[in-house]
Amino acid sequence: MPKQDAAPKWQDLALGCATLEPGSSKYQKTGDWRSSRPVWNFDQCVKCGVCTVFCPEGCLSIDAKGYPQVDLDYCKGCAICVTECWTGCISMEEEKD
Amino acid sequence: MAVRKGIEVSLAVAEAAAACDVDCIAAYPITPQTHIVEHLSELVNDGELDAEFIPVESEHSAMSCCCGTAAAGARTFTATSSQGLALMHEILFIAANLRLPIVMTVANRALSAPINIWNDHSDIMTERDAGWLQIFAENGQEATDMVPICHRIAEDKRVLLPIMLNFDGFIVSHVVEPIICLDKEEIATFLPIYEPQQRLDIDHPITMGPVGMPEVYTEAKMAHEAAVQNSYEPICEILEEFGKQFGRTYKPVETYKTEDADIVYIMMGAAAETAMSWVDKVRDSGKKVGIVRFRLWRPLPVKAFKEAVKGFKVLCVVDRHFSPGGAGGPVAQEVKYMLYGEENAPKVVEVVAGLGGRDLDYDAFETMYDKCKKVLDGGEVPPFELIQARGGHYGKI
Numbered sequence: 001m002p003k004q005d006a007a008p009k010w011q012d013l014a015l016g017c018a019t020l021e022p023g024s025s026k027y028q029k030t031g032d033w034r035s036s037r038p039v040w041n042f043d044q045c046v047k048c049g050v051c052t053v054f055c056p057e058g059c060l061s062i063d064a065k066g067y068p069q070v071d072l073d074y075c076k077g078c079a080i081c082v083t084e085c086w087t088g089c090i091s092m093e094e095e096k097d
Numbered sequence: 098m099a100v101r102k103g104i105e106v107s108l109a110v111a112e113a114a115a116a117c118d119v120d121c122i123a124a125y126p127i128t129p130q131t132h133i134v135e136h137l138s139e140l141v142n143d144g145e146l147d148a149e150f151i152p153v154e155s156e157h158s159a160m161s162c163c164c165g166t167a168a169a170g171a172r173t174f175t176a177t178s179s180q181g182l183a184l185m186h187e188i189l190f191i192a193a194n195l196r197l198p199i200v201m202t203v204a205n206r207a208l209s210a211p212i213n214i215w216n217d218h219s220d221i222m223t224e225r226d227a228g229w230l231q232i233f234a235e236n237g238q239e240a241t242d243m244v245p246i247c248h249r250i251a252e253d254k255r256v257l258l259p260i261m262l263n264f265d266g267f268i269v270s271h272v273v274e275p276i277i278c279l280d281k282e283e284i285a286t287f288l289p290i291y292e293p294q295q296r297l298d299i300d301h302p303i304t305m306g307p308v309g310m311p312e313v314y315t316e317a318k319m320a321h322e323a324a325v326q327n328s329y330e331p332i333c334e335i336l337e338e339f340g341k342q343f344g345r346t347y348k349p350v351e352t353y354k355t356e357d358a359d360i361v362y363i364m365m366g367a368a369a370e371t372a373m374s375w376v377d378k379v380r381d382s383g384k385k386v387g388i389v390r391f392r393l394w395r396p397l398p399v400k401a402f403k404e405a406v407k408g409f410k411v412l413c414v415v416d417r418h419f420s421p422g423g424a425g426g427p428v429a430q431e432v433k434y435m436l437y438g439e440e441n442a443p444k445v446v447e448v449v450a451g452l453g454g455r456d457l458d459y460d461a462f463e464t465m466y467d468k469c470k471k472v473l474d475g476g477e478v479p480p481f482e483l484i485q486a487r488g489g490h491y492g493k494i
Contacts, residue, residue: 006312007312007313008313008316009316010315010316010317010319010320010323011320013313013316013317013320014295014303015196015257015294015295016194016195016196016197016295016305016306017194017195017306017307017309017313017317017320018195018295018303018304018305018306018307019303019304019307020303022302022303024304
């Protein structure tokens with residue numbers, strides 16, 4: 001999927017190293033900065049959606065059943081969702097790989 | 098029509114910027130500022146110049162603001178000096194690497210401490226590596242002519258880099274000189290309407306200044322190096338074209354009475370003009386001295402400089418700044434870099450003088466001559482020396 005060349009030659013860079021394609025940050029899979037990931041206990045989740053509102057990266061959404069789901073391509077593991085969840089149903093799990 | 102009139106250089110420079118029809122000026126208006134932006138703010142206020150004048154709370158903000166207006170596609174001009182340039186330091190690199198064609202005049206003045214508002218080159222030499230083009234003017238006429246030249250260079254599609262126009266603080270900036278001031282119509286025949294190559298535009302969104310990961314930072318720097326190096330030919334062309342059009346021709350490296358010289362002084366800025374008068378005086382008494390002046394400092398005109406100094410026995414590099422505890426003055430360092438390994442390279446005598454407004458007078462040039470004469474007569478090349486320091490230079494000379 002990455003449209004941008006990850007290793008361009010200097011001759012191929014745009015003037016002033018500008019990014020010419022709007023919305024191209026989606027190609028940068030910043031999720032690989034993460035050292036631990038949020039995990040939900042859906043038995044305890046009340047589908048309030050607070051976690052999706054507070055996620056600073058906008059990578060939490062609501063699935064068909066109304067539960068939050070995380071896009072791990074962009075989740076950096078900041079754990080703000082854990083802090084904000086008032087039911088305490090989210091925990092952080094260390095990344096193994 | 099251009100008229101020759103007696104005018105303070107700062108005001109002439111401001112009027113030249115106005116005649117270039119600049120769109121935006123962002124500047125911090127008080128010390129260490131010159132009358133350049135003061136006069137521009139008057140022109141905008143009085144409706145004589147249709148431009149945005151943005152007074153900001155610091156030079157850091159001034160340069161940040163200039164980056165914004167240049168990125169939006171406005172012809173952008175600003176001016177600063179000494180501590181003000183130092184406060185811009187962080188943003189200078191950003192303007193350069195974003196390839197924003199800002200023109201900034203720098204009335205070269207000393208850096209504190211001790212607090213000193215007078216002329217030397219410590220402000221500009223500290224910003225040597227910022228990635229801007231850097232050009233020096235020696236007098237008011239040159240400073241005024243260089244304003245349209247700098248806009249033309251910066252905005253040339255083959256260049257697209259910010260440029261600093263240097264002239265000596267007070268010695269040039271605050272004196273009244275007879276100056277031929279080109280008017281708006283004349284400048285318009287030399288400087289076309291600015292058409293940005295790339296700009297911030299909500300209909301065609303781009304991102305300027307994104308993060309450059311380790312995978313791309315080196316390439317970004319290489320691209321910048323290529324841009325600065327490749328600006329040399331367009332700069333020469335533009336200087337020549339200005340000469341043809343207006344009769345005043347400037348070159349990247351200029352010489353004075355060097356034809357049969359044994360000892361050649363390497364200088365830049367207004368002090369070179371004093372040195373020329375001194376050369377005229379001592380030539381009669383048999384001293385074979387000449388002067389080579391850098392007009393262009395970035396890109397460093399390596400080839401032109403080497404040709405200009407070829408065959409001379411001794412060069413006397415006069416630095417107006419130095420690196421304490423380091424390798425002396427920046428100009429001498431670069432001169433030695435250019436000459437290293439060259440066959441029959443001249444010997445390089447390094448002096449640091451004219452710091453913080455100390456006069457570079459005939460006595461100073463005589464002292465330098467005496468040092469160089471010893472080397473010319475076979476003496477050892479001494480390390481760099483602050484020749485005007487009462488009490489002598491500390492360390493081994």
